[in-house]
Structure formats: C-alpha cells, structure tokens
Amino acid sequence: MSTDAAVRSCPVALPTDRTDPFDLPPELAVLRAEAPVTRVELPAGGWAWLVTRHSDVARLLRDERLSADPTRPGFPFVRPGLRAAARAENRAGQFLRMDAPEHTRLRRLLTGDFMLREIRRLEPEITAMVDTLIDGLAGGEADLVSQFAFPLTSQVICRLLGVPYADHEQFQGRSRQLFSRRHSEADTQRFAAQLQAYMGALVDAKAAAEDPGDDLIGRLVRRHLRRGEVDRDEIVGIALLLLVAGHETTANMIGMAVLTLLEHPGQLARLRTDGGLAGAAVEELLRYHTIVHFGVPRVAVEELTVAGQTIRPGEGVLALLAAANRDPAVFADPDAFDIGREARHHLAFGFGAHQCLGQQLARAELRIALLGLLRRLPDLRLAVPARELSYRTDMATYGVHALPVRW
Numbered sequence: 001m002s003t004d005a006a007v008r009s010c011p012v013a014l015p016t017d018r019t020d021p022f023d024l025p026p027e028l029a030v031l032r033a034e035a036p037v038t039r040v041e042l043p044a045g046g047w048a049w050l051v052t053r054h055s056d057v058a059r060l061l062r063d064e065r066l067s068a069d070p071t072r073p074g075f076p077f078v079r080p081g082l083r084a085a086a087r088a089e090n091r092a093g094q095f096l097r098m099d100a101p102e103h104t105r106l107r108r109l110l111t112g113d114f115m116l117r118e119i120r121r122l123e124p125e126i127t128a129m130v131d132t133l134i135d136g137l138a139g140g141e142a143d144l145v146s147q148f149a150f151p152l153t154s155q156v157i158c159r160l161l162g163v164p165y166a167d168h169e170q171f172q173g174r175s176r177q178l179f180s181r182r183h184s185e186a187d188t189q190r191f192a193a194q195l196q197a198y199m200g201a202l203v204d205a206k207a208a209a210e211d212p213g214d215d216l217i218g219r220l221v222r223r224h225l226r227r228g229e230v231d232r233d234e235i236v237g238i239a240l241l242l243l244v245a246g247h248e249t250t251a252n253m254i255g256m257a258v259l260t261l262l263e264h265p266g267q268l269a270r271l272r273t274d275g276g277l278a279g280a281a282v283e284e285l286l287r288y289h290t291i292v293h294f295g296v297p298r299v300a301v302e303e304l305t306v307a308g309q310t311i312r313p314g315e316g317v318l319a320l321l322a323a324a325n326r327d328p329a330v331f332a333d334p335d336a337f338d339i340g341r342e343a344r345h346h347l348a349f350g351f352g353a354h355q356c357l358g359q360q361l362a363r364a365e366l367r368i369a370l371l372g373l374l375r376r377l378p379d380l381r382l383a384v385p386a387r388e389l390s391y392r393t394d395m396a397t398y399g400v401h402a403l404p405v406r407w
C-alpha cells in the first residue's frame, strides 16, 4: 500500500481530550512532528485532513483552492450545529462561510467600521464600561465570567451595532446554545430561527425609521439598504454574525486571560510594573490559548498538495490554529507562557481572506479589561484552585464556564 493510501485508510479520531487545561491534547504535538497533514475522524461524523503546522495552516488559509462554504459536499463539521448553519435559510449575510466574490462584497461593507482608527474612538467608552462593571462588583467575591467578561463584551457589541443591551439575555443565551457541541441539529436550527426573528424585528424598525441611527446597523440601512446594495435578510445575517462572533469569543478570552495571569504570578508582576507590556501580553494570551480550539474548517474545490499530502476536491480540511500557535518551528519553547515574547504572528484570529474582522476591537477590549482589573483590584486572586474550574472543552470556543475570584 502506498503511503498516501495508508494515511487515507487509517484515520485517527480528532484529538480533543486535554490532560492540562492550559495545554492542547498531547497527541497534537506528535501529529505536528510526525504527520502534519493527517486524516482524522470528526466528532460530528465524517472525516477531514487535520493540518497542524504554522507554515501549512497559514499557506492553506490563503489558498483559493479551499472553500469556506459549508453547503459544498465534503465540508467538515466538527459540531452538529454547524450543519444547521449551513442551511440555505440561515445563510444570508453570513459571510464567514462564503467565498469570493460574495464574501468580498459583504465584508467590504464593514471594513471601515472595524479599522484601528474607529476602534480607538470607542476606547473611552470601553474604559467607562470596564470601570462601571468593576464598581458593580460588590462583597469581595464574584464570578468574573458572568459578572464582568460577558456583560462587557455584550455591551460593547450592542453599542457598536445599535442593539438594545436590555435584550442581552435573549441573544446571549441563544448564542451560547449555538456554540455548544451538545445540541442537536434541530435544536440549533430553532435557536438560529429565534435569533433571526429577534434581529429581523430590530432591522425592520430601523429600516422604517426616518433616521435609522448612527450605529452600524443604522449605517448599513442608510448607506446600503436604501441604495439597493444589500437586502434586509443580508443585514439581519451580518448583524447576527457580528453579535454572536463579537461577544462570545472575546468574553471567553477575557476569562482565560485573567486566569492565566493569576496562575503565572511572575508574568502578572511584570505586567503590573510595566503597563506598556499590555499589548504584548494580549498577543501572547491570544497565541497561548487560541480559543477557537477546534480550528477552522474548509473544503478543497481543486486538488492541492500540502506537506507532501494530496488533498482531492471534495475533501475536508481542518486548519488547527491552536496547534499552529504551539509550533516550535515558529515559537521557541511554545508551551511556555511568556508575555515578553514576540507573538504577533500567531494565528488565533485565523489568516487570509477570513481573518477576524473584529480583531482590533477584541485586542482593545482585552487590553482595557485587563489593565482595569489589575489597577482597580490589586489583590485579585482565584477563589477556587484552577484545576477545579469547569473548562469549555465541549464548546466551539475554549474558556472557563465560571471564574470565581476574590480581592
């Protein structure tokens, strides 16, 4: 049997079990060293080529022979929920899972709103939100996930989009359910429909108003809907994509960032004495955890070869950002957490055409949240040992379900 045939016929299960909450499943380091492109069985059924080296992941995510469109045959689904997201009725505006030219058309409508300059303008408001949330933490004990990280990132994305924060329980609960690997396809479809109905009503109200407002949805209505460049369902889909992608990821990253710093007192002390390290610390935290921990899925539309392995049209690919970000060929001593390292070329926000649109916003939120917590709560410490926390191993984004702290 040729090597190619042997690899194709003997898939291993996608490694998902961690032995340490701060490290990846140990099999991944072995695969990265010995079989950097290998066939794996996926938890939701089917199989894909698992790609684990930084150079291969970066190259593939720029390769137009791979598609992000989940309606194509062979597209790999790590979670059953993604299958529901692939249905035609859920796809309008969801450019994360589209290819050029549709992806380019929709993404271009938003790039101005997410540029560094625009995000800088929001920073004073984010700082005020951080301070108000810290003011509200009473009694010397709190869960930083539910009482700080989620409220902060939801308030920020609501402010940006023009969604009333008073409705946050509706969309926060639904989007949490969308991210869970536990729900069936039918459940996920129901949650998606509820979110669409909620956002549809909001967009309709703005479209009917004489002045749709100077928030992102209002601007899409005024600049693009009224000129016929997008339709109503596309705006609903774009707003939902931003709402869901924008708060869940960053909230989990804030939780993991605080936990990681508290568990590395030497690094925490460095950051406390030199706030100028905050930007580098944020990059290292993003690299170290890479919370989109099951990677990004694609399907080949043409034959291509990577690391000597042929990938045929219709075969799925899972670009494992988390394994790439621990690649010793790129990051010295990659399993060490070191805020002094140069980590900016990490792939935690993906790479290529779909690289995270909200990355400057996420960076600003993380930096402001961390500096605010360190400044205002100098005695911050865990209320339970890190090993007793409940980790989001079952969710599309890694993190902690709760982070009980004292100060």
Ligand code: HEM
Pocket (backbone or CB within 6 Å): 068, 095, 096, 097, 107, 157, 241, 242, 245, 246, 247, 249, 250, 253, 291, 292, 296, 297, 321, 348, 349, 350, 351, 353, 354, 355, 356, 357, 358, 359, 361, 362
């Ligand atoms: C720490 C926080 C975040 C992480 C780790 C993260 C991670 C990612 C990753 C890995 C991708 C690429 C997915 C792929 O290639 O299939 C992505 C895309 C995206 N992210 Fe983020 N993200 C974060 C925060 C945000 C925020 C705050 C927003 C919006 C307000 C956002 C909006 C988006 C959008 C719209 C896309 C799709 C881009 C496209 O397809 O062109 N993300 N994100």
